[in-house]
Amino acid sequence: MSEIQMVPVGEDEGEVRLDRWFKRHYPTLSHGRLEKMLRKGQVRVDGDKVKAGHRLTPGQMVRIPPLDTPPPPKKRNRDKVSDQDAKEIRNTILHQDKSVLVIDKPAGLAVQGGSGTTRHVDGMLDALQFEAAERPRLVHRLDRDTTGILVLARHARAATALTGAFRDRDTEKLYWAIVAGVPPEPRGHISLPLAKTPGPDGERVRVDRKLGKQAITDYVVIEHIGDQAAWLALWPRTGRTHQLRAHCAAIGTPILGDGKYGGVDATLPGMALSKGLHLHARAITLPHPDGGTLSVEAPAPAPFRKTMQTLGFNPEAAAERMAELQAEEEW
Numbered sequence: 001m002s003e004i005q006m007v008p009v010g011e012d013e014g015e016v017r018l019d020r021w022f023k024r025h026y027p028t029l030s031h032g033r034l035e036k037m038l039r040k041g042q043v044r045v046d047g048d049k050v051k052a053g054h055r056l057t058p059g060q061m062v063r064i065p066p067l068d069t070p071p072p073p074k075k076r077n078r079d080k081v082s083d084q085d086a087k088e089i090r091n092t093i094l095h096q097d098k099s100v101l102v103i104d105k106p107a108g109l110a111v112q113g114g115s116g117t118t119r120h121v122d123g124m125l126d127a128l129q130f131e132a133a134e135r136p137r138l139v140h141r142l143d144r145d146t147t148g149i150l151v152l153a154r155h156a157r158a159a160t161a162l163t164g165a166f167r168d169r170d171t172e173k174l175y176w177a178i179v180a181g182v183p184p185e186p187r188g189h190i191s192l193p194l195a196k197t198p199g200p201d202g203e204r205v206r207v208d209r210k211l212g213k214q215a216i217t218d219y220v221v222i223e224h225i226g227d228q229a230a231w232l233a234l235w236p237r238t239g240r241t242h243q244l245r246a247h248c249a250a251i252g253t254p255i256l257g258d259g260k261y262g263g264v265d266a267t268l269p270g271m272a273l274s275k276g277l278h279l280h281a282r283a284i285t286l287p288h289p290d291g292g293t294l295s296v297e298a299p300a301p302a303p304f305r306k307t308m309q310t311l312g313f314n315p316e317a318a319a320e321r322m323a324e325l326q327a328e329e330e331w
């Protein structure tokens with residue numbers, strides 16, 4: 001390539017890190033060289049200097065200086081969404097307007113593809129386009145086994161606004177979790193820095209006070225049974241990978257079914273409970289791209305409700321507990 005080019009970010013590349021975008025399109029370009037070009041401002045996004053970890057938004061323009069590398073490959077056609085997958089993903093819609101879609105992601109469905117993952121939300125987005133001129137875009141993520149609210153943008157302008165809201169922490173996210181054990185206090189503030197590090201049990205997020213990034217979670221115990229288990233409301237104030245799972249495990253109350261972070265402690269021996277991860281993205285409130293505020297709730301999935309019933313938790317307790325908190329000015 002002998003001259004500067006402006007390459008658009010594709011519709012299916014929203015929220016991709018810039019360095020990974022380069023790895024996809026320019027596989028022979030070393031990371032070290034990319035970092036050098038970023039420092040010098042030779043690579044820019046919409047005219048701005050950015051870092052390698054910058055999250056891209058569909059429609060943005062990436063400035064590419066002269067490179068001795070092949071040009072971006074042509075995008076291959078996406079596989080057609082099967083009728084069954086189209087029906088299933090459409091049945092998860094909780095909210096739909098001209099700019100935003102909110103779906104209730106089921107357990108076991110990844111948000112994006114990866115090694116060995118061929119079935120995922122990103123691959124089904126064509127089925128959620130309906131009458132819109134553009135394909136929906138992902139603006140945030142959930143773990144494969146976490147259920148509940150997933151927000152999608154229906155056009156580029158909405159994607160930019162929503163991505164900014166998540167990045168700038170203008171969203172209020174509420175999760176429900178059922179944990180093994182009971183936190184030391186009925187409500188608390190977990191502030192433990194997290195880092196993704198290798199270990200004998202594989203790469204995972206761990207508390208690391210030297211290398212970790214700030215991670216903050218607020219929690220409230222909605223109900224508990226003795227010291228065996230508790231139903232928690234969780235508010236992540238930062239957005240670190242696996243933050244809620246790592247924080248719950250770190251205070252001695254791993255989320256039920258979370259063998260990755262809780263091991264055998266993430267079980268209740270002698271009880272016939274669902275083996276899935278008991279973490280549910282219950283509600284979200286965020287600025288709507290067209291103005292005003294959007295608030296959406298997702299009902300707890302059947303396995304979560306069954307565990308609540310087995311443990312004797314009252315489904316109405318959450319509303320009562322939230323009302324108590326709202327009455328307490330200091331919360």
